[in-house]
Amino acid sequence: MDGAPAYATATLLLNPYARRAGRFDVTGALHYLRRRGLCVRLAVPTTIEAMRRAARRAAEEGDDLLFVVGGDGSLRVAAGELAGSKTALAAVPAGTADVWCREVGIPRRFRTAIDAHLAGQVVAMDLGRANGEPFLLMAGVGWDAEVARSVDPVTKRLLGPAAYVLYGFIDAPRLRLRSMGCTLAGPDADGFDGARPRAALVFSNTRLYGGVVELTPAARADDGLLDVWSLTPIGALRAAWAGIRRFLGRPCSGPPGLRAERARLEAPGIPIQLDGDPAGETPATIWVEPHALRVSIPAGPLPPVFGGPAAGEAASPYTPNR
Secondary structure, X not given: OOOOOOOOEEEEEEOOOOOOHHHOOHHHHHHHHHHOOOEEEXXXXXXXXXXXXXXXXXXXXXXXXXXXXXXXXXHHHHHHHHOXXXXXXXXXXXXXOOHHHHHHOOOOOHHHHHHHHHOXXXXXXXXXXXXXXXXXXXXXXXXXXXXXXXXXXXXXXXXXXXXXXXXXXXHHHHOOOEOOOEEEEOOOHHHOOOOOOEOEEEEEOOOEEOOOEEOOOOOOOOOOOEEEEXXXXXHHHHHHHHHHHHHOOXXXXXXXXXXXXXXXXXXXXXXXXXXOEEEXXXXXXXXXXXXXXXXXXXXXXXXXXXXXXXXXXXXXXXXOOO
């Protein structure tokens, strides 16, 4: 890159219900951004529809950046309105797991995250869709969506990611394998048994699941494909072992998943989660929109999800997709 990009306009969108939103200094952030030369608009939506409207306005006004202070759910909603526009999504982590921020290396501290965007780079990424609803990270169908649907919002705010573990134990006795009637379209469609009973199917645009386990370690957010991971009881044990290895500081690895451009699930009544949020039930069509979304990430070598080097590997030259 030839220096940091020069931004002129931005919207600062704060989700007041995000887990760490109460610690965010809105007034200080606005003054700071204006001192850095940006014309900034503030939005503090209190409903999902108001959040959509605020993101849509940022896109229609042609803002350079939309800062979203919230979690992965807030980013998901905003991304759906920014798709196809010039406005880049700039995440400021304030949620429960902040998986996207971990995926691309956005710092956890608010001011540091803002600085990382102001001095960062903009790349284009794919946007997933499930029955039209957007997702940045993944769409899960089956057990993980059952758990996501069960988690109480108050418990989620209090316990953070541990709430999903707690409800996973609570829900475990009633979970059953199901055939989802799934068909794939894409490069690996012929190798997929769509009638096999499964615990869950995960359609990943990125690598990290829950911010910890790399269920799809080869996934790319800019390849026009979703990596498909099938969870069976054996697969769930392998995923748990991968998580343990990661906590111990050891690399996670495994066989590559299948890749698809589109999936159709015909079996009715199976819950769906998008980036950790409940999102209805099957039947469903899940697909990817290649390079539909511009996102702001820190400067430097691209993260692995955009083809950059993994930890310990040498960086290779790249040209940012601006």
